[in-house]
Amino acid sequence: MTKNKRSINIFFKRLFKWYLPTVALICGIMLLYCWYLSIQIDKRFSGRRWSIPSKVYSDTTILYPGQKTNRTLFNEKLRRLGYREVAHKPVNKGELNQSASFIQFYLHDFIVPSRYKEGVPVEIRFDENRIESITNLNTGQALPILELEPEEVMLFFGPHRERRQLVSIDQVPQHVIYAVLAAEDRRFYTHKGLDPKGILRAIYTNLRHASIRQGGSTITQQLAKNYFLTPKRTFIRKLKELFMSLTIEVMYEKNEILEIYLNEIYLGQKASEAINGIGEASFFYFGRPVSNLSLAESATLAGLIRGPNHYSPYIDKNRCQKRRNKVLNAMYEQGWISDEELKVALPLPVEAVGFGSYGKKAPYFMDYLSEQLTLLYSPKDLSSLGLSIYTTLDTQVQMAAENALIKGLDSLEKSNPKLYRTDPQKQLQGAVIVMQPKTGYVLAMVGGRNYSASQFNRITQARRQPGSAFKPLVYLSGLDKFTPASILSNESRIYEIDGKEWMPQNYAPMTEEHVRMRTALARSINLATVDLAMQVGIDHIISTVSKFGFSTPLKPYPSLALGSFEVIPLELARAYCPFAADGVLSFPLALKEVLDENDVVMERRHMSIKQVTTPEKAFIMSSLLQSVVENGTASSLKDMGITFPVAAKTGTTNDYRDAWFVGYTPDILALIWVGFDDGAPIYTSGSKAALPIWAGLMNALPQYVSGGWFRMPPGVVKRVVCSESGQLAVEDWCPHPIEEYFLADHVPADYCRIHGGGDSFGRIIDGVKDFFN
Amino acid sequence: MEGSLMGLKIFLIRVKMVIVTCIFGFSVVLSGCAPTIMKSSPEGYRGTSQEAGEFEDNTEKPVLSPRALAALQLTEQGRMFLEKNQPDNAIGILERALNLNPNNGRNYYYLAEAWLMKWNIGQATEFNRLAEIYLKDDSEWLNRVILQRKRIKEQSQ
Numbered sequence: 001m002t003k004n005k006r007s008i009n010i011f012f013k014r015l016f017k018w019y020l021p022t023v024a025l026i027c028g029i030m031l032l033y034c035w036y037l038s039i040q041i042d043k044r045f046s047g048r049r050w051s052i053p054s055k056v057y058s059d060t061t062i063l064y065p066g067q068k069t070n071r072t073l074f075n076e077k078l079r080r081l082g083y084r085e086v087a088h089k090p091v092n093k094g095e096l097n098q099s100a101s102f103i104q105f106y107l108h109d110f111i112v113p114s115r116y117k118e119g120v121p122v123e124i125r126f127d128e129n130r131i132e133s134i135t136n137l138n139t140g141q142a143l144p145i146l147e148l149e150p151e152e153v154m155l156f157f158g159p160h161r162e163r164r165q166l167v168s169i170d171q172v173p174q175h176v177i178y179a180v181l182a183a184e185d186r187r188f189y190t191h192k193g194l195d196p197k198g199i200l201r202a203i204y205t206n207l208r209h210a211s212i213r214q215g216g217s218t219i220t221q222q223l224a225k226n227y228f229l230t231p232k233r234t235f236i237r238k239l240k241e242l243f244m245s246l247t248i249e250v251m252y253e254k255n256e257i258l259e260i261y262l263n264e265i266y267l268g269q270k271a272s273e274a275i276n277g278i279g280e281a282s283f284f285y286f287g288r289p290v291s292n293l294s295l296a297e298s299a300t301l302a303g304l305i306r307g308p309n310h311y312s313p314y315i316d317k318n319r320c321q322k323r324r325n326k327v328l329n330a331m332y333e334q335g336w337i338s339d340e341e342l343k344v345a346l347p348l349p350v351e352a353v354g355f356g357s358y359g360k361k362a363p364y365f366m367d368y369l370s371e372q373l374t375l376l377y378s379p380k381d382l383s384s385l386g387l388s389i390y391t392t393l394d395t396q397v398q399m400a401a402e403n404a405l406i407k408g409l410d411s412l413e414k415s416n417p418k419l420y421r422t423d424p425q426k427q428l429q430g431a432v433i434v435m436q437p438k439t440g441y442v443l444a445m446v447g448g449r450n451y452s453a454s455q456f457n458r459i460t461q462a463r464r465q466p467g468s469a470f471k472p473l474v475y476l477s478g479l480d481k482f483t484p485a486s487i488l489s490n491e492s493r494i495y496e497i498d499g500k501e502w503m504p505q506n507y508a509p510m511t512e513e514h515v516r517m518r519t520a521l522a523r524s525i526n527l528a529t530v531d532l533a534m535q536v537g538i539d540h541i542i543s544t545v546s547k548f549g550f551s552t553p554l555k556p557y558p559s560l561a562l563g564s565f566e567v568i569p570l571e572l573a574r575a576y577c578p579f580a581a582d583g584v585l586s587f588p589l590a591l592k593e594v595l596d597e598n599d600v601v602m603e604r605r606h607m608s609i610k611q612v613t614t615p616e617k618a619f620i621m622s623s624l625l626q627s628v629v630e631n632g633t634a635s636s637l638k639d640m641g642i643t644f645p646v647a648a649k650t651g652t653t654n655d656y657r658d659a660w661f662v663g664y665t666p667d668i669l670a671l672i673w674v675g676f677d678d679g680a681p682i683y684t685s686g687s688k689a690a691l692p693i694w695a696g697l698m699n700a701l702p703q704y705v706s707g708g709w710f711r712m713p714p715g716v717v718k719r720v721v722c723s724e725s726g727q728l729a730v731e732d733w734c735p736h737p738i739e740e741y742f743l744a745d746h747v748p749a750d751y752c753r754i755h756g757g758g759d760s761f762g763r764i765i766d767g768v769k770d771f772f773n
Numbered sequence: 774m775e776g777s778l779m780g781l782k783i784f785l786i787r788v789k790m791v792i793v794t795c796i797f798g799f800s801v802v803l804s805g806c807a808p809t810i811m812k813s814s815p816e817g818y819r820g821t822s823q824e825a826g827e828f829e830d831n832t833e834k835p836v837l838s839p840r841a842l843a844a845l846q847l848t849e850q851g852r853m854f855l856e857k858n859q860p861d862n863a864i865g866i867l868e869r870a871l872n873l874n875p876n877n878g879r880n881y882y883y884l885a886e887a888w889l890m891k892w893n894i895g896q897a898t899e900f901n902r903l904a905e906i907y908l909k910d911d912s913e914w915l916n917r918v919i920l921q922r923k924r925i926k927e928q929s930q
Contacts, residue, residue: 062843062847062869064839064840064843065839066838066839066840067839067840067843113862113865114854114859114861114862144839144843144846145843145846145847436872438871438872438875439868439871439872441868441872581875584899584903592865593865601861604861604865606861606864606865606868607868608896609896609899609900610895610899611899615906666875666876667875711876711906711907713906714909
């Protein structure tokens with residue numbers, strides 16, 4: 001008894017002396033550690049929880065009755081926008097049903113700056129490739145205009161390349177929450193971060209199957225692991241996970257934890273991009289927001305959490321369905337769904353919406369845009385702030401431009417094998433830019449043939465001689481002194497420049513010694529152009545051209561008239577815009593708006609214009625350039641399906657190093673360049689190499705062809721002149737009278753002195769004058 | 774002496790009159806055979822607004838083309854943004870309308886209005902000038918354009 005008492009005493013002594021302090025110390029350390037963890041957690045959760053890549057969007061697409069469309073490009077557009085074909089009339093957003101004569105689809109909701117558009121079901125009826133009518137299927141009302149949502153074209157990823165769309169717990173339907181809980185943590189709302197029952201059950205299951213079949217981690221543990229810890233399986237890591245879970249549970253409400261978890265979880269892979277969070281996953285797998293997910297779809301997503309790629313419907317539909325049904329059964333066991341709901345959901349096939357292999361869309365345009373964006377935001381901000389960046393890009397035009405360029409270059413190589421080079425870096429190259437001349441909107445940009453082979457943007461970075469494509473600016477300068485009917489010399493002359501002789505030559509030999517200004521431009525006659533330039537004065541030309549926004553230097557040499565000074569193709573395209581825009585030069589606009597993740601506008605850009613020439617001169621220039629297509633160097637356009645009025649200019653440089661074509665209507669302007677980066681000859685002209693690409697592009701874009709032409713401004717008049725003298729034509733006496741436009745204050749005063757005795761009559765009048773004098 | 778001088782003067786005047794009469798008569802005869810200057814065809818030959826998409830035909834009541842109608846919808850949206858004093862939103866929409874139908878002068882007018890709201894006199898002046906070009910045939914709108922120009926001037930001072 002005494003011995004026992006002594007033992008008890010010793011025990012209590014030791015207990016108080018050693019064990020209790022040790023335990024208290026351990027508890028203290030644990031508490032301190034938890035306190036430390038709580039600071040870490042708070043720091044992470046109170047700040048920006050995720051890096052959300054900024055998204056770049058195209059412009060919205062406008063449709064209206066009477067508009068011609070390219071059905072192929074239009075259908076591709078709808079597919080890229082996530083509309084999926086169904087065999088019935090569309091009842092859910094994103095569904096599409098079509099036949100040869102109509103398309104019915106249920107529009108997605110969308111937000112663009114300042115506007116929210118709620119999706120409605122619509123029907124577009126076609127008469128061949130023309131939109132006959134647009135009808136709201138809910139109301140039966142005919143719509144005069146329909147706007148399709150902008151298309152996502154690029155994401156600014158961080159190093160992890162994670163796609164994520166955040167959702168709040170209030171947006172998540174109850175059946176989605178139940179599905180996730182059934183799949184991952186049934187007692188989530190009752191445990192305190194650890195689930196001993198779950199752990200025991202997992203141990204039992206794993207022992208029974210002699211393999212790891214089940215994990216015992218709660219949602220909170222998974223969150224702690226994913227958010228703060230490495231995936232390494234070590235005892236220390238597990239201990240940390242445990243403390244962290246307990247701390248998180250103390251610090252946050254259950255719904256807060258669940259919301260973070262639902263936005264955090266990894267749910268699959270889209271090529272090199274990780275799909276994170278249920279918000280992104282519901283679009284990736286089912287093409288709709290999480291709030292619209294059905295029970296079966298919710299169970300499918302929840303089933304993916306355990307092994308997103310193993311159970312992916314894109315990899316194995318059967319395996320995915322089995323896993324989904326397990327989740328459904330678990331939900332039923334918990335009493336979260338009824339017997340009837342289970343019976344309906346179980347046999348349903350798994351149908352994922354599908355996704356296109358993600359390639360960088362409009363890569364050169366995106367590089368051009370990125371240059372502008374990086375002046376506003378750091379790369380880190382772009383990859384983490386979740387900005388929405390709206391652009392002027394039209395993806396249908398972009399695709400048409402890419403296709404036309406590839407087809408054109410392939411065709412050139414086939415027609416002349418000397419142009420074919422095996423090395424992709426040295427291949428024949430081309431570039432396209434498409435703009436809207438009035439506003440400066442850049443609709444499409446193709447800076448080269450193959451972006452993966454060469455990222456050099458030949459539209460914005462190349463400097464090439466424009467050749468005859470520069471001539472319109474010379475002729476514009478000439479309009480102060482000359483008229484389209486003025487006669488220019490086409491005789492060969494020698495000019496002295498810096499002590500050296502320069503003798504320009506025509507592209508092909510010509511017999512005419514004199515030509516009208518209109519003819520000289522239409523047929524791109526070099527000698528007449530130089531004659532004009534010399535009469536107008538090179539300094540005057542430079543002074544005119546300097547208003548058109550070229551950043552490359554122009555020197556006062558006569559060869560300037562023939563486009564011997566290098567220009568940047570984008571700037572050349574821009575310089576043509578005033579001709580199509582009443583003399584107004586617009587700044588090329590690619591970036592329109594930047595919105596933050598709360599849809600607050602952070603940056604906004606509008607068209608910016610300045611007058612560089614008069615509307616009258618612009619109109620006359622368009623008329624002159626229309627002659628290039630009607631009976632000049634671009635007359636082959638008519639044989640390529642271009643039946644609407646076009647103003648255009650071809651360009652070919654010395655030794656056939658560059659081929660150009662710039663063409664426009666009141667609605668659209670496109671510039672094409674073809675050549676080798678190293679300046680090797682392409683052995684053909686702008687009308688043979690670049691023009692067919694332009695024609696191919698325009699034929700693919702009927703929606704941009706109104707067939708209209710420019711209004712004649714009040715300061716322009718029309719007169720009939722003699723085609724030989726350029727003076728007012730005399731009825732019945734001048735053999736080839738033609739109608740010509742003139743500036744109202746620059747109309748020819750004299751009538752033809754070549755034909756109809758005009759000379760003798762003039763002499764009599766002169767004699768009478770002399771007599772009176 | 775005086776009388777003979779006088780007689781010579783009268784003679785010379787008569788000779789001059791005869792010559793002038795002859796030349797005048799000859800000129801009249803010649804002018805009858807003189808060449809006639811050819812007249813150009815009436816305005817509206819290739820390249821007027823009819824083909825530019827604003828109006829489909831030019832009968833008594835012009836019918837708006839679907840394209841022009843669609844553009845007008847956007848113009849109206851732009852105008853509503855202006856009423857709400859949201860010039861940036863208005864400009865965004867009006868630019869789209871302009872791309873759809875570059876010949877609608879009201880777009881330019883409203884764009885000038887929007888830029889005026891933003892106190893950008895330069896852009897407002899440019900768009901006002903363009904509005905005048907496109908609305909010259911519409912006396913009511915032309916009047917508005919002129920008044921707008923006055924407001925722009927006032928605001929610039």
